[in-house]
Amino acid sequence: MKILRLHRVEYFVNDEEASKVTGSLFTMDGGQLAG
Amino acid sequence: MNRFEGKKVLVTGAASGIGQATAIRFAEEGANVVIADVNEAGLQTTAELMAQAPIIKPYNALDNDSSQALVNEAAEGGLDVVCNISGTFGWGPSENFSLGEFERIMQINTTSVFAICQAALPHLEKTKGTIVNTASTAALQGIAYTIAYSASKHAVAAITKGLALEYGAKGVRVNAICPGHVDTPMAAMIQENIPEGNIDFDLVMRNAPKLVDGTCQPSDIASLFAYLASQEASKVTGSLFTMDGGQLAG
Numbered sequence: 167m168k169i170l171r172l173h174r175v176e177y178f179v180n181d182e183e184a185s186k187v188t189g190s191l192f193t194m195d196g197g198q199l200a201g
Numbered sequence: 202m203n204r205f206e207g208k209k210v211l212v213t214g215a216a217s218g219i220g221q222a223t224a225i226r227f228a229e230e231g232a233n234v235v236i237a238d239v240n241e242a243g244l245q246t247t248a249e250l251m252a253q254a255p256i257i258k259p260y261n262a263l264d265n266d267s268s269q270a271l272v273n274e275a276a277e278g279g280l281d282v283v284c285n286i287s288g289t290f291g292w293g294p295s296e297n298f299s300l301g302e303f304e305r306i307m308q309i310n311t312t313s314v315f316a317i318c319q320a321a322l323p324h325l326e327k328t329k330g331t332i333v334n335t336a337s338t339a340a341l342q343g344i345a346y347t348i349a350y351s352a353s354k355h356a357v358a359a360i361t362k363g364l365a366l367e368y369g370a371k372g373v374r375v376n377a378i379c380p381g382h383v384d385t386p387m388a389a390m391i392q393e394n395i396p397e398g399n400i401d402f403d404l405v406m407r408n409a410p411k412l413v414d415g416t417c418q419p420s421d422i423a424s425l426f427a428y429l430a431s432q433e434a435s436k437v438t439g440s441l442f443t444m445d446g447g448q449l450a451g
Contacts, residue, residue, distance in 0.1 A: 186416075
């Protein structure tokens with residue numbers, strides 16, 4: 167399951183569509199840090 | 202990609218800029234898109250740019266009844282995604298900043314966003330849908346001379362995280378995007394209308410993008426809306442995703 171999640175992150179951040187993203191921390195945690 | 206075939210997507214602020222680009226993007230990916238804005242002429246322009254004819258719904262974010270009526274009309278037949286993109290801006294030295302203008306910014310950027318979320322959530326519970334709000338890098342740090350806007354966007358971040366907690370168990374995801382500088386009509390208006398008073402421009406410019414071409418295009422932000430609304434982001438909720446060319450990296 168963890169590997170699957172990593173793949174999902176990679177899908178976006180390695181894509182050309184993320185060309186303006188740098189220095190950002192993206193959270194994929196099912197809401198763990200929402201509060 | 203065709204990730205939104207058969208999905209109903211409401212996009213506010215769709216008359217120009219990020220909202221327009223987002224409406225175009227969802228239509229390209231097969232969604233049935235409802236576009237909303239106070240600018241009816243702008244909505245017509247957006248509609249002409251979309252791959253599929255949208256449902257056009259003018260509304261006024263200054264009026265909470267209008268905001269909630271928009272959602273209920275858009276949700277006829279179901280609602281899967283809400284993209285809250287309508288927004289406004291105002292800036293100037295705080296000592297002279299009008300309280301009326303402060304309240305106007307809070308109403309459009311914050312209260313209307315919550316009104317739309319509140320009206321949409323019962324519909325989204327049925328579809329296990331999702332909300333993507335528009336915060337800002339101004340939601341993550343203080344910005345001089347931009348107190349009202351920054352306060353309104355900090356509030357959007359709080360709304361996003363709080364609703365993610367309340368509705369996670371009901372299968373509804375709620376996230377927000379924090380754009381940095383984006384090449385939009387609103388950004389052009391800001392640059393062309395420098396307020397009167399003492400302004401330290403070093404403070405204003407202290408967080409310039411770090412990438413050589415770090416200014417985002419509306420389509421860049423639209424791609425993030427599409428990602429967060431998609432199944433690929435099914436484990437993302439209560440998150441703030443920054444797309445700012447490195448403005449906040451340090």
